[in-house]
Amino acid sequence: MTPPAQPPPGTNPLTEALERQPVHATVLVIFGATGDLAKRKLLPALYNLAHEGALPEHFALIGNARSELSDEEFRASAVASVREFSRREPDETVLDKLFADARYVSGSFGDDEVFESLATILPELDERAGVTLNRCFYLSTAPEFFPVIVKQLGAHDLGEPADAEARVIIEKPFGTRLQEARELNETVLSVFEERQVFRIDHYLGKETVQNVLALRFANGMFEPLWNRNYIDHVQITASEDIGIGTRAGYYDNAGALRDLVQNHMLQLLTLLCMEPPVDFSADEVRNEKVKVLRAIHAPTEDEVADMTVRGQYTAGNVAGVDVPGYLDEDGVPEDSHTETFAALRLEVDNWRWAGVPMVLRTGKSLARKVTEIAVTLKPVPHIAFTGEGSQGVRPNVLVLTVQPNEGVSLAIGAKIPGTRMAIRQVQMEFLYGSAFLSQSPEAYERLILDAMRGDATLFTRNDEVEAQWNIIDPIIAAWQRTTEPPARYEAGSQGPAEAQTLLGANRAWRMI
């Protein structure tokens, strides 16, 4: 009898086809563990991973923040956060066990004592697990503390544990200008190697954003049209129907350009325009995205006025409710020129896209909340229908909706029922939620798990983030230099009328 075939030594054939792949034993250290992001997103994401059995066999959590809390108080706070913000009703047993051994280190991010405590606690956790845990340091703090924490991690030798991996997860914004992003990269890369760095852009964790790649590269019908020969222009919209709320402190310094365009919207643009990668490994995907960013002509300061429009909302009515203008919001300086609306016209100067306008707009207090990419095709070269029949013929528009109502729709011309040949545009619609049984995980669940696995595909690389700032920096500089106030738009409207100038003749913004 021939001996049975055995798997090669050193492999683990048990993982094949498993939906939940193993993750190496990990300790997650959250800096800013009592902050809003941790409470609303990170701790609920950890719970949902635990609920589904997706956390590693050995998992430990350490929280750090300035608040004076005991371990027990931190655990109680974490449990309360999950109860309040989890996407599912928590299983109390799982919830209690998840945080039962969580540790808390109080202190400022610059305090040596914090990191000395971590250097003591981490080996204790290794000892308890019987294995050296991978370290994931999650920087969920204000951005000015990113370099402080990274330097401290380096100074206390926490970035290079023996027999395990250390990773650092850095929240957005990664810098507020190009120079700042470069300096931050320099600091981070003086302690960690690029493979250890996970710069979060939570948009990339959204299923529907990843679906842009599926739509393009898993379907043969789009690729032949996906170029300057067939596409007239692209509109990317990320609008919100709410104002800044209580975020004046952050928002008035950031503005719409930094808040959404530099990161999320440029990510959408690169996914839409990138060439097919050789495979979906982190570097192959990110190489292609960086090529797109490098092909985008960064405006000179003189060109900014022609390529951009900035706006600020005034008092108005959103969905039947009267709302104040930006300058009347709590905490906003009365002479603020911060933009709450930004629109840009960019071009991707490469063989595929040269000459195709890529227009982006984002804003607060607009008519509706929507994030979408609309690809408008060129009109048909000859309209065979005469008279009334020709009037309804419009260019096809492919719309990828990221939120809400995630899906894809295609506007096509169809004959109106009747005896005459009259055409009207109709919608072919695919709704993501109608076609799958599984519920999409929260973006942070996917991203935390990927970081623990060491898969950086959905994170922003150092050259990528610098290439993003390279496009945005001249716009910020020009806007800072001008004394002209932003264009005004009424809250609840479609945004400032001036934005129309970016599209040129015979094109119009889609209704928000």
Next chain:
Amino acid sequence: MEDDLSPTAVSDAVWSAQDTTPAAIEAALSTLVAERHRENECYVAARALNLVCIVDAQFSGEVANRLRRVGRYHASRTVVCSVSPGRATIDARATVASEADPRPGEFSLMRETVVVSVGERHVPHLARIVDPLVVTDLSTVVWSPHGNRAAVDSLVAPAGGTRPIAQTVLLDSASEPDQRAALDRVCTLAQRAAVVDLGWLRATPWRERVAAHYDPAGRRPELGTISKVSVRHGSDSLVSGLLLIGWLCDRLGWRPEQLTRHGDLLRGRARSRRGEVELRLEPTGIMRVPGLSGVEIRSDLGSVLALERGEGGLTARRTERGGEQRSWTVLGASRGEPGILGEGIRHTLLPDATYAPALAAARSMLA
């Protein structure tokens, strides 16, 4: 049978008829869906999966309850064929239910349920009745918890070699009193269609934990030194245990031999390249839900991994050669029986290539 299978349905549109035809039912369904969409364009028909459920009419309430509790994993169109002895006509009741009142700008899914009351005389031709009722181009799964083998066969392997109506069979190998017959039946079905076995899904968390435990590079060599595997299972879940061991045999290249029975205990061996692996399956006391209660894996090197069902996940204990022990909890919420059925429905769209070889190995152990 009650036809509202959604626990949170807030609005229904209903049609019913006696002595009707599949064509009339299909037309009524299309009309209901179109009317609801016209009434509010935010109502959108779900289009993920057809579920054909064949039930004995007298137990249809129990099946409706199970389907109602599957959580979010509802098929988009469920066709319930309720079989009554002696019935000569086809009656039908179609419901289009929406799960929530859509807010402006958002959509709400419509799920369709048709309960078709048929007689035993209709069963051999069930494919002809069901065919017009499933949404074309969607994957179709058949679930027949009360047997009705002829009906299942007619859907997955229609007479005359015509294209099958159902591509997937959802079943529970643990629900058969004769495990050997159950495995034979599943093997036969697996040659004709994809099979999603709830008995296999009950073993899945255990498979994931075992795979994860041996995944660190330093521990992988232990996989080649396993000398004994013991599985404790619910009294109705021998098949889940067999499938777990069958999976290990297939993945690790062991050749299992026929197990022998010692009272309630099943014992035997598998041949590996290094030698023999002792196999042991033992029923445990009464369990709250079907499935496994414990797995223990010993290696030649003296280490032991023991997993036990516990609150909030599995309790794991590792013993090293020197006797040093560590224990911990691997977190995970229990899915419960309704959750398992929901997982089964979800998995009909996620084929698992490791099931069939595990099944073959499990069957050979009971030969």
